[in-house]
Every structure is written in C-alpha cells, then in structure tokens.
Amino acid sequence: MQPARKLLSLLVLLVMGTELTQVLPTNPEESWQVYSSAQDSEGRCICTVVAPQQTMCSRDARTKQLRQLLEKVQNMSQSIEVLDRRTQRDLQYVEKMENQMKGLETKFKQVEESHKQHLARQFKG
DSSP: OOHHHHHHHHHHHHHHHHHHHHHSOSSTTSOEEEEEEEEOTTSOEEEEEEEEOTTSOTTOHHHHHHHHHHHHHHHHHHHHHHHHHHHHHHHHHHHHHHHHHHHHHHHHHHHHHHHHHHHHHHHHO
16 A cells, blocks of 8 residues: 555544544444445455444434544545545656656767767867
C-alpha cells in the first residue's frame, strides 16, 4: 500500500473509531450485522461498518447515526479514490518529465562533446 494511501486509511480508521464507539449497541441481545469491511494489502481487517438488522426501527437514533456514518465513509472513500487517481496521474507526469530530462541531458552531453571535438579540430588545423 502506498504511503499516502496508508495515511488516508489511518485517517478513515480514526474517524470511524470515534464514531463507532458512539453507535455500538449497549444491549448485547440487539441484532447487529457487519455491513461492510475493508482489508489492507496484507489481508488484515482495517475497518468494519456495522448496521442494525433490517427489522430494527428505521427511526431509531442509532440507525440514523449509522446512516450518517456510512455516508461519511462513502464520501471519504470517494475522496480517497479521487486522490489516488490524482496521485497516479501526477506520478505518471513526473516519470514522463524525468524521462524527458534524461533525454535532454544526453543531448546536451552530445552537443558538448561535439563542440569539444570541433574546437580540437580548429586548433589542430
């Protein structure tokens, strides 16, 4: 996983961690299910979104909180994807420019060597 992506994943975890501690059920008999989860590059679970069973009341404050949390996670996921695309595009641009700079450097060296050879011929003659 790229360093920028790790940092963003950590940010998501911090936001989710603070939110999840507020919305987990206090009564263990309540029915909750894993709604979504994500894994890091090594396969470890880095975040899990839980949601109440479909049978629970949709006007329940925790359900509303979970919906808002899910929206935040989705928005953050979209932002991360946009940043990842921008980073990839920027990286491609930098790599392209790096190759062009190497090409220019080679041409400058050739011109310099040609100039030296030309000067040497003039001094000989």
